[in-house]
Each structure stands twice: as structure tokens, then as C-alpha cells.
Amino acid sequence: MAPVPLPTTTSPRDLRRLARTCGLLLAVTGVYLAAGRIGLLQQVVIGGARVTPLWPPTGIALACLLFFGLRVWPGVALGAFLVIASSGAPRWGSIGIVAGNTLAPVAAYLMLRRVGFRTELDRLRDGMALVFLGACAGMLVSATFGAGVLGLSGSLPDGGFWPTWSAWWTGDAMGVLVVTPLLLALRTARLPDDPAPVDWLEPALLLAGTAAVTLIASSTKLSVLFLVFPLLIWAALRFQLLGAAPCVAVVSVITIMAATRHAGPFADHGLVADMVMLQALNACAALTGLLLSAIVAEQQNTHQRLEQACVELAEVVRRLAPDHAGPAGWLPEEDAG
The missing domain is CATH 1.20.58 (Methane Monooxygenase Hydroxylase; Chain G, domain 1)
Structure with missing residues (x-):
């Protein structure tokens, strides 16, 4: 007769860790949703699709991944879904858009970690990595997923794929170039010990x-x-x-x-x-x-x-x-x- 495993009990320490993780995921989701609602205030129609010149959630998602690691990706995915749900009834293609908006910052994070990126941004190689890997390369994922889903669903007119793709990519890339450095700078900011008004x-x-x-x-x-x-x-x-x-x-x-x-x-x-x-x-x-x-x-x-x-x-x-x-x-x- 096979031995029956004894039931395991969850320690208070594990419960506190789980509660902190859940709270962190909810915080990431809330910040992503708020940034998404702000980003949707400035929309333009290019290639038959509504896009934003600057999409702050991508920069926020990448910064959260750099701060807390891959464990926060569910918060990014949930935030991306809620942004779509808050602007209209989700469709089947929304799953593809959510996947692209989640995988893009995750891919950017993995590439940055691969090259030894430092969040202090105190080396030229870190700045170049954020530009070319974090913004340019990583956001190819979200643009391809987003424009591809709209094209497959018939939401784009003939010849509208590449204008939509390029606008999607630039909006996400600008979110990384503008928002991520700002969040990284605020995290490392230190007030002087005895600041004077002239400072x-x-x-x-x-x-x-x-x-x-x-x-x-x-x-x-x-x-x-x-x-x-x-x-x-x-x-x-x-x-x-x-x-x-x-x-x-x-x-x-x-x-x-x-x-x-x-x-x-x-x-x-x-x-x-x-x-x-x-x-x-x-x-x-x-x-x-x-x-x-x-x-x-x-x-x-x-x-x-x-x-x-x-x-x-x-x-x-x-x-x-x-x-x-x-x-x-x-x-x-x-x-x-």
C-alpha cells in the first residue's frame, strides 16, 4: 500500500508573502488601467484603427518588470484586458491584443536582463539597450499582435495594416522612451540631507x-x-x-x-x-x-x-x-x- 502524504499547512509567513504578491499584482493592474485610460484621451485614426501617439502603459509595464521581476506579468495582462473592457465590449481578438501588450514588455525585460541592464541608467550601454532593445525591438511584438488581430478580424481597410502597425509600434516605443526613464529616475531619486530653498x-x-x-x-x-x-x-x-x-x-x-x-x-x-x-x-x-x-x-x-x-x-x-x-x-x- 502506497504511503498517504500528510496534509501540509500553510505557514503565516507564506500567507503574508502571498498577500504581498496579490497586493503587488493589484497595484500593477490599477496603475496600468489608470495609465491606459489617460492614454486613450489622445487618440487618432490611422489606417482605419484608433491608436495613440504615446501609450504610457508600456513604459509602466516595463518599469514594473524591471523593479519586481517576471512575477508581475499577470498584473500587466489583467490591466491590458481591463483597458480594452473599459473602452467597449471585448471581442475574441481582444485576447490577441492583450497577449501582445503583455508579451512586448516581457520580451523587452528579458532582453535587457540578458545584456546586464542597470536601472540606474548610469552607463551609455544602458541607455542604448533601453532604446534599441526595450523600445525598438520589444515593441515589435505588441505592434505585430495588435495590427495582425485587427487585420484578421477585418477591422482594417485594404492597405491599412502597415500604417496601423507603424503607428502602434511608435506609440508603444514612445511609451518606453518617455515613461520608463521617468519612473527609473524617480525610484533612484534621493533628497539632500538639508535642502535649502535655493537648491x-x-x-x-x-x-x-x-x-x-x-x-x-x-x-x-x-x-x-x-x-x-x-x-x-x-x-x-x-x-x-x-x-x-x-x-x-x-x-x-x-x-x-x-x-x-x-x-x-x-x-x-x-x-x-x-x-x-x-x-x-x-x-x-x-x-x-x-x-x-x-x-x-x-x-x-x-x-x-x-x-x-x-x-x-x-x-x-x-x-x-x-x-x-x-x-x-x-x-x-x-x-x-
């Missing part, structure tokens, strides 16, 4: 100046949106990612609002041309802030390591010097007399 003056003026210049540039038909780049460079040089990421987010949000209203420099072009201009501007702004911040942070870390090495070398020399000098007044035999 907040420069970053506040920088953020307000970026918003003001972007508003003015997006309200006139003159093509002067390039005026935001000196402010982005200033933010990256002075405050690295913590300064550049919020400024890039401000630029992106304001220009998206102008483009969807066909205002300012976006007034005299068609929708496709407006989206090309918008995504080119936002991509250049995100790349400028992200990569320049990474370069400056890497140089600062190298300088700090060199200083530490010099201090350690000086300490070694100081400890060895008395041993070579010998007792006071003593000289080597060949130097005596």
Missing part, C-alpha cells in the same frame, strides 16, 4: 522653462520646436536622468496635445505627416535626454572611481613610506659618508 530653484525654473518654451513653440505656425533642445541638454548636464526625464515627458505631452488638435506647426499638414513630425520630435527629445544623461553619469562615475583609486594609492604609499625610511638618521650604507 530647488534651478530645477523648478528648468521644468517651468521647458513647459513654457514648448507651449509657445507648439502654439505658433513657425517651426521653432527645436528651441526645447537647449533646455533638455541643460537638464541632462546638470541633473542627469532625474532632470532630463521630467522635461522630456513635459515636451512629449504638450506636443501630443498640439498635434491631435492640429494646432501650431501641425496645422497645415495631414494626419500622417503630423504623426511623423510628432514622433520624430519626441524620439529626438527622448534620445537627447536619455543618452546624454547616461554619458554624463558614466563620466562622473569614472571620475569618482579614479579619485577613490588615488586616495587608496596615497594611503598605501603613506603606510609603506616609514618602512623604507627606517629609523631616524639612518641612511643606506652606500649613501653614508
